[in-house]
Amino acid sequence: MPSALTASSAQAAEACQSGIATYVHDLTTGSTPVLRKYVDWDPLTGNATGSLIDSGVTAELDAYSRFFTGGKGIIYVITSDGQLKTYKDDTATGGSLLTPVHDYGGNWNSYDEVWSGGGNRIFALQTGGALDVYSVDSPSSGSGAIKKIKSLPGSDPAVAAIGQADDVWSAGATVYTLQRGIADKPGSVKAWPYAEAATGSPFAAGSTTVVNGVGTKTRRGWSPGPGTVYTAGDTPDYTGIARSYTGSPTMELANGEVGAGIYGDVHADLASCLATPSEDVKPALGAETPETETPPAAVNDESPDPTPQDPTEFSGTFVLGDGRPAAGLPVQLEAVDVLNDTLGEEQIPALGETVTAADGSWKIQLPETLPDSVKATAAANGGVVNAKATVFGETASDIPLIGTRHVTAAPADAPAATRALVANAADDMEAPEKLLPLTDEMKQEQPEPTEDQYAQSWASRSETTSVDTLGDKPLPEYQSDTGGLPTSDPYVVNGTDIKAMAVGPMDGGCDRVGSKIYAKKIYYTVVGEGHAYWDAKATVDYDSKLSSTVETAMKIGGKWQVDGSVTLGSAMSVTTGYTNRGPYFAKQWKVPLEYKKRKTTYKCNYGRDTYYTYTMMAGRYKVPSGGAVGKYGKDVSSRDGGDDYHRSPKRHRAYVEPQSYFQINKNRSVKWSASVSAFGVKLGASTQYDREHKQRITTGKRKSARHDIWGKNDKVSGKPGVFYSY
Template sequence: MNPWYRRKVPKASSPRRFVLSAACASALLATTLTVPAAFADAPARAIDGSREGVTAQACASGIATYVHDVSGDEGVLRKFLDWDPLTGNATGALHDTGVSTPLDTYSRFFTGGHGIIYVVTDEGALKTYKDNTATGGSLLTPVRNYGGDWSTYATIVSGGAGRIFALRYTGSLDVFSIANPASGTGAITKVKTVAATNAAVIAMDRANDVWAVGSKVYTLRRGVADRLGEVKQWTYNETAGAAPFSADTVVVSRVGTKTFTGWSPGPGTFYTVGATPDYSGVASSYTGSGLTELANDDVGSGIHGDVHADIASCLASPSADAKPVLGSAPPEAPAPKAVTDTSPDPAPQNPAEFTGKFTLGDGSPAAGLPVRVEAIDVTSESTEEKELTTLGTAVTAADGTWKVSLPATLPADVRQAAAANGGAINAVAHVDGQTASRQLMRGTDFVVAAPASAPAMARALVASATEDDAPSKLRPVTDAMGEESPQPNEVQTAYSWASEDERNSLDTLGEQPLPEYQSDTSGIPQDDPYIVKGVDTKSMEIRPMDGGCDRTKSKIIDTQIRYTTVAEGHAAWDSKASVDYDSKLSSNVEIAVKTGSNWTIEGTATLGSAMSVTTGYTNKGPHYAKQWKVPIEYKKIKETWKCNYGKDTYYRYRIQGGKYKVPSGGVVGKYGKDVRNKDGSGAYYKSPHKHRAYVEPESFFQLSKNRSVKFGGAVSAFGVKLGASTQYDRDHRQRITAGKKTSHRHDIWGKNDKVDGKPGVFYSF
């Protein structure tokens, strides 16, 4: 049990303390077992994975590993598959099976082998469950309710050999035996209490995590300051007259200051999580003599919470040709061969106009309001305040829509900015109005267009950007007139939701829409921004502003270079992944606007500037899937505008991506978040049949057409999360290369469509 999680503040107002009385113990333990004279491990594991006196087939691979994830609003028990535990998955991975079930945030769990999961409920009762997912059943199938109150124990673990080690909050250690541990129904009997003064018990009490394998108990204590932490091994003994634990042995001392969690699937291997400075949930594995060899420093990602494995008495490696599958794999269904489309890129339509739709806060149309469209890239390199160039005006129709065509002759500054942006023109559409009570309401929509003479890539990017167009809401302007908002520094923005998510190694957002409102210094805002002085403005009628608002002036007040997700590759089993992002930027990145106290996403900017570099990765795998990021410069821009015949001055801020820019001493591109959880058998069997295909051995398949899947959390800039998408072409590709194995197909499937359609991205199994 991981103490970092186990010692969360319980729902009760104070920690509960409960000592088992004789009557309670009698009720809890239905029968009494004879205490054995000695307690020993199962036969030793041989080098080939077998045990002395036991055939190699008895040793286990494909060990279930469970994570109690309490990072969200509700606790969840997630199941991973430890495919090759004998080697610590030296060339493999912990596979996220996609199987999960609710488990109360304040409940605790541990495993005892044989697929039995023990849960101590928030009320302190002990229950057993069976994991039947391998045969299509439930992850937590109820077996027995032992009742009682186990809340007196701070840590409870089992080594899978019929013993439970339970450390009291008061310091002493109770050891219980389990009758018929394979069933989860046997009686539980206390056989020993070890004093709080015992060195092993002291180590358990001070540890950040404790786990057991057979008679071996392990304690993990994280490093402090510049000192590394350590994992120690303690051997438990029930021989009459012998000390309960052997002298401690240092197993490994390569544990960092953020390492809180450890576990083992069986003898000879253990894992830790959190060895990176930001507690990103990356797991590392250790094997070898004395368990001192680092086998894999990135064996799994996104592992946040208490972790226990379905402990085996000895470990083996799977067959070299076996495919990682949870349970029994169904027969391979017919699927087409994946063939890379080598035909010319389709000619994009001419997106030479700006379009959009404005609504009230409740989603109803905002009709009859004047719209002004202004070019925003004309000030992107200026440090002086400059007035934006107007490209046209319109009035919203009855359904809230509007349209402005590009001028036949572009202004010189717009023409110059478009040339530097690959031909695309980024602009902002403004709508200004007021309620009957004269509350100022402003709508903003960042839009893109390209003239017929623009390069094909620019027109294709603009066309793909408009596919994501969504109505833009008019929002109340609540900042005090004439007052600029204080801007937080990087230390303050480090506490924002966006910054916290950026530190997670797993892609938690995917294609999910970002929150409608974001704070740049804290979590997701919970207040309703439409409530102004106690009045709800979201459904109020909005009429044009008296005297209107003049053209926008803007000034860059800060810049940041942030690595932004632009692509991802996938290669499970016997395959390799490659990602190419060459020659030039080819992405659409969202723009955030601060109206009032919070930030909102209000459209996108098309980035098509020249890069003159090649980035990406080649032939990574097997069991590999990572996003790829490139450095883009983001600007925070202050906007000034006057309304009501120039009497009222207001300020607003926007965050906008710009040029590809490598920081001094920085890299041209780097690996992003882990996306292995989207691959594998669990995801494949849930995918639509029509999206599936296969790649022949020793051949490849690649995507080099159509817009990429949108990355919901592509970057965090100034404490705000922005999404992005990439246009596939001959310079921007996702590729998979199949290996030589022929025992199974190299299956792939498209996220949004069949792989020769518009899949966005493809996954691997």
């Protein structure tokens, strides 16, 4: 019998490797299944000071197919109908992630687990419990003959342990099994040396526990080569956080968060010997286009902030369901107290009235003399006045409609930073607000969902993932706070589509007869984001006071709809953020804000009909008892690196000199669509950059390559929103 897991003389002479490809069969709920490529840049240390780098390269791999790796860029795929095929990862030379090599056919669906150690053996665990061992001719080609040479019975202790494990993989001549923890009993990773002999079990040496303390949510493991083990969860119901372990004979934790968003089966390309890369080498993850020109050096602009347009006016636009202007409808403007700390009925001062113009727009000047309660609230909110505009109408068939928009203004003599906050809030909410029908279900008060019901919402479920996948993409138009995204058309009333119907003022109108704050809870909300690739470190400062605009939402019937925003400028008397995190680090930063739900009662149609609407909005910065003053948010490192840099507009690029820094402290951040999930609904937010609210990068002393950065929305000295790192 040939010796097991041998390496050719050429392989044996190879230098130890870094930059090992790691592949994840991403089965994240709601996304198209793909094979996703990461790069393990420093596998020998388990990336003790780095992370798995998302290459951004993917290939389609359906949910019912499986894969494993064979080393040398060879990827084995078992198709949904059981055929075994090999592919080559050619992305390093500009080719495909799954370049077809050979079709072996067969029926490999009879195996529960199939894996390779990167040499000339493939292991396949039968559904019945036996372990089949196959030899592979010319494993580095992906086209050599495959034949079964051994079948180990399920009664073999090692085979039985493999069958009971949550995951199994190999690195060279060692088979690893992972058993997750159960309740208060931690799990472990065990190593099983494999040595073929003429007689007896190849696992005669038994096992050694190499990793202790594996958690209850850890179900996946892999190795890029000898001496390093990684573990992670395998579905979005778990953290998706990868950990690394190194050492001998027992491995110790090297990095408690070496990757994020690792959902699905994972296999590394495998190397017979691992190395740490030179600190002076910048990671190159594929065939990159050489630069034809050098971008400008990034310069910290210390010039005074420009004076923004004087935002002393509340304004907005209302439209009908089909986008036509909602013209000639009365608008009522009322103050909202985002800093009220009590539950129960509240008094809401009126701030003005008007009628929508022919294009659906409206404007109301901020009163020169404000009611005392509004004046006190604004003073505690940095001078910002938050308000809600409400408009009512009805179709010719007497179907009532309502539209709301939360808006912001500031006095002409307010500080420049306050006026800038208000101007940014207007920029965030440029889209007009749609009127929605007041349906019969709104004539009944709706019960407050339980925490378990909130947990079933689209927003709550997406919050369980550790990677920000939304970025600044638009949120769904409607959300449910207790389930998936609504699919029914809100403009179909009693079987009739009312979108195209003419709408005029409501006969008899509607009067607000009650307003009650009935629920409040603290949720951590994204207010910053930093990026540090390669040799850099990231800093996010959110100091002294709130300086953010957070979306509001209104529930009409069973659907929540974003209806504007509130601007928060109140004093915090604290400093929060993170400093000098990196390299290979990119995360959001969140602060605790108190969110409140308001029930508003209206009497309409000369008082004959009663309707209830519900509003949600952010308020004061408030640290929960025993809670964190700020928290790390989702991982955003996938937006860094060479692939995204070379796709960025050239005018957005710049570089940072070694041992220097660059920071943004003007204009505003990007608007994070997934800034918070509050009461089962996802809301967006943005932050005003100034001397107390910054994104900063500090580079190291290496000079072999420059550290590049680029703005998302503009050049870094303009209005980039956020800058990324390479």
